[in-house]
Amino acid sequence: MRFDTDPYLTRYADRVQGMRASEIRALFAVASRPEVVSFAGGMPDTSALDLEVMEEVVASVIRDDGATALQYGGGQGREPLRELLVEVMHHEGVPGNADELVITVGGQQALELIAKCFVDPGDVVLAEGPTYVGGIGALSSHQAEVRHIAMDADGMRIDALEDELARLASEGRQATYLYTIPNHQNPAGVSMSVERRHRLAELAEAHDLLVVEDNPYGLLDFAGQTYPSLRELIPDRVIYVGTVSKTIAPGLRTGWIAAPAPIRDKLVLLREAADLCASNLTQMIVERWLTSQPWREQIKRFTEVYHEKADVMLGALDEQMPAGVTWTVPAGAFYVWLTVPAGIDTSDLLAKAVNHRVAYVPGRGFYADGTGGSQARLCFSYPEVARISEGVVRLGELLHEELELVQAVFGDTAPQARTRHEGSSGSRGG
């Protein structure tokens, strides 16, 4: 069952500009075939879970309190679950209490509810460039104007943020909020440095800026390191988003928001209007997992799996990529962000890549403004270790061929590569 599905790829389709949605949907359907190594979907490796244990956890929830599990629940989510998720936050050093939490359908619903709560059409929301495709989706569906803040290997560039805040002020406008994924960012695969977090906190205070801190990957640092959260630094200015999708399983569709009380109350009402309540069943499965299983060890196990896969991918990239291709070096989570030389467009290249039996998400999927044509996201978390090298070999062959073509056409006048992370720490070039 490992290679026959990459089911949520189609959602990138409408974000990859330069291709018709129908084309790219068809392409992703082909990319889901078993012979294709897919670095596209950002899926956790659920094979690192003990399914026999999970079977007993799930069965015991029905056995012990099935009538509650199968019934409606409250809009804020179950209190026992909120108390346990606070322990998960504390494990990472993020402050919080159960009363501040609203349970959501994964992190995605959290982003949607926050957008619905704050965004009026035309409002400006700041976000890293690149950023999570689902974050853009939630904002676009509320007609926000997303302005990207450039990144480097130390995460969001605070100087670029400062410039954008100044630009907004000069326009007489204010950002509705700043959306950031500070830890092991999707898709860039880098984290915001500690120093920048402090500078961001200062800027937020100075500019009266609300911050949405999305943290799906903070516990998946390969060295077990954690960073100070923005919620810790400026608690009154931060709406924090968490999820168990990467620490337990995405099929449980359980995430949460931690927010100051007045915002929390508004979010509970919006959640009730959106879908009434979370599933008691999946909430109670998460509770049972967190009370009966060694979940900290399970997260460590996930991290070891991803660390090994990252090393394999980075080693293969070093060996296979032609000169001029660069990439970020993740210290945790799922993603490598690849930059190809000018003359190659990753959207255009995808069809050929799939013919070469390897898939990725073109960089344009992660920008609201059509940029990202020289970038691609490679996700190493899901494919089996042996397949990762195979996929990188195929991608390397393709890029070598393409660069020869570019060279043949442009000769020495080949345009400069528009790499984002070149020369910064935490990135490498082939």
Added chain:
Amino acid sequence: MRFDTDPYLTRYADRVQGMRASEIRALFAVASRPEVVSFAGGMPDTSALDLEVMEEVVASVIRDDGATALQYGGGQGREPLRELLVEVMHHEGVPGNADELVITVGGQQALELIAKCFVDPGDVVLAEGPTYVGGIGALSSHQAEVRHIAMDADGMRIDALEDELARLASEGRQATYLYTIPNHQNPAGVSMSVERRHRLAELAEAHDLLVVEDNPYGLLDFAGQTYPSLRELIPDRVIYVGTVSKTIAPGLRTGWIAAPAPIRDKLVLLREAADLCASNLTQMIVERWLTSQPWREQIKRFTEVYHEKADVMLGALDEQMPAGVTWTVPAGAFYVWLTVPAGIDTSDLLAKAVNHRVAYVPGRGFYADGTGGSQARLCFSYPEVARISEGVVRLGELLHEELELVQAVFGDTAPQARTRHEGSSGSRGG
């Protein structure tokens, strides 16, 4: 575990005008105490499910395909589930095919996505008066102007709909859509007559009107009767909403929309922006239930339980209610809609009722325009049979006392009762 929770009561709080939200939330918290017979929350009786069977169903999903169950899924929802839900629709005579369906988090998310898809702030949406509180919630959260169409014992009054359509035309406006619950309506407890369905279909064609047909209760007719669906009569004009919350269990949070292809595609994108995808786990539980269990017999079993409870409540109302109180006589599902004589306000009365250890939802919760002060919804589906008579006795005592008070104050000049269903078939007076 039966009487200690009535967890989603608080959602009515913000709809019951005339009381402060904080007051009514506090009141509903008291109403959840075991000594109170609550006719408030519209919850199915999950004790009619065989929990040992459900435990095996849930365990087998993890055992047989846990890796898929715990993984992300696609935005439209699983195809095997969509095929099975089409069978559920066909069981009721509603046409449809799997390709037209989008899986949602219960019926509520369906209503939210439809509102998000079509409603701009200030748009007019027509709905029965009274109507489902969550339907109003979804519409209000998108700033729709809800205009109610009066009902009687045969459901929505088509003459009133015609009047409203004429009024809109004279204002140079058009309704964005008509939201209707034709079968065993929540909260009115009545169904739209077959003749009115045909007239509604004609009107929709004549006025180019889109119809949202919400059908949570259609399979819960006490006599096993089904009505022709609007989707059958005018398939191109209807967006159909279904749910397994009342036919299997609400804790599975599984509903669906059946819509023409272009609308379906838009809804899939909105769903992905809203929460990415449905839980594969809960979807696969529904699939397993529908393929391995005698689900038609289970629905029959639910219906028998609700039929018995309805009879007990109606019998008790006949015995206990003072003159001047009227109510609808449900032929299926969960609800009796009660109308009290003028001089009594059901919002004001709720605190006293809870002191008398009985709870209901005041009628104002089911109107967007502040009317409904003489009405109350009594839900008989959840309390145990023996408790239903007890609750009605308490309510009867309270109303007798209140009417004596009104009489003492107003004497013979007591204002006329503003009952909605008086004199029509399918309603009774005490």
